[in-house]
Amino acid sequence: MKVIVIGGSGHIGSFLVPRLVRAGHEVINISRGTHKSYGDAPEWQQVRRVIADRQQEDRDGTFGDRVAALQADVVVDLVCFTFESASSLVNRLRGEAGHLLHCGSVWRYGQSLKLPIAEGSESAAAPFGEYGIQKDRIARMLKDETDDGGLVTTSVHPGHIVGPGWHPIGPLGNLDPAVWYALSAGQPLQVPGSGAELMHHVHADDVAQAFEKAIQNRDAAAGEDFNIVAPTALTVRGYADIAPGWFGQSATLETVTWEHFRESTTPEYAESSWGHLYRSHCFTIEKAKSLLGYAPRYQPEQAVLESITWLIERGQLRVANPLRVLAG
Structure with missing residues (x-):
């Protein structure tokens, strides 16, 4: 055709x-x-x-x-x-x-x-x-x-x-590269809301x-x-717990109010975070599986890891420590 x-x-x-x-x-x-x-x-x-x-x-x-x-x-x-x-x-x-x-x-x-x-x-x-x-x-x-x-x-x-070629929506629901630096350095990360919000x-x-x-x-x-979507969705805290491990670090998360969070970042990043976390989406793919035979290859964390690996290798994302886990 x-x-x-x-x-x-x-x-x-x-x-x-x-x-x-x-x-x-x-x-x-x-x-x-x-x-x-x-x-x-x-x-x-x-x-x-x-x-x-x-x-x-x-x-x-x-x-x-x-x-x-x-x-x-x-x-x-x-x-x-x-x-x-x-x-x-x-x-x-x-x-x-x-x-x-x-x-x-x-x-x-x-x-x-x-x-x-x-x-x-x-x-x-x-x-x-x-x-x-x-x-x-x-x-x-x-x-x-x-x-x-x-x-x-x-x-x-x-x-x-997500995937090679662009920045993924990060654990706070925005594109702030400072989030990845903090996670790679084992620095505290301020998390607005409950931390149970979902992103797919x-x-x-x-x-x-x-x-x-x-x-x-x-x-x-x-x-x-x-x-x-991927077979599973990530919670804010789950995502923020998984990602530091790629750099040999552990997560240190601090719950803050939305008011405090908005004061600590740019209006653009704050609005993006609120938009993603307020929606708190998780989807079923049963319809696509049954009618089309859709069979996603990537779990969400695998897809994100591939994205940031690509960015780091090309000098497009600054991190404090090298990746200990490589996407494959």
Whole structure:
């Protein structure tokens, strides 16, 4: 099949595109062309690259025409963030493509009410924040589109994506590199809230696996949405206890109030921490396992370790001690 991947040079696409080539598909990557993929897999030599500024072309009303003109069987959209952009693409591809797959986010859910959270259940409150609200609207629109006999669609909703190439959401629910230095040095780490809050990570290659399996199992995936995460979720304290051991250290954790925590860090890091920990997400992957055969390879701590190993080896993360455990 001919498969278009929109945003294929990003984190998920860096794993998905080589998978699709190995599976025998003709692959076209549409991207802005501002950076290379995170890996140097030889399969990229077989990929056709199309340079496009999606945001500008959405404003001009031409992006859907560009995608439709390539006459693909499958379109995988990894970089759509607004309802208007998603709707425009659906309207243009209706009758033109056989399957549209959209990358959503677990932030389509608000704070957890019952755990684990399943698709279509009342286990979580309504989404909040523009990003989560938009992703939820898009997922609902796609499901209605297919249920009404229109374009065949599938939405895939990853947890907090990790893997080589970027900084993972850390034990405090933010991207503060000072957290990793403190853990690697055995320094005290101030933890807001109870420490029992949950975060559900997923390795980028496991997300790529889910997309590949949804393409392979089009009929089972038609009109469906899937939560795609690691087999288990990490609590704040569990995460903060595991990570220092990678550097031969033990955790020293101090519980502080949210007010104190906000005063001790930047507004950006404090808001990120609150957003992750207030939601306190843990998901079931039973639907993806039963309908798609999804079988994640990585536990969350393995995926995070691979991320920070990559960063440390390239001098992109400062730590006090060398890693005693290497990702593999």
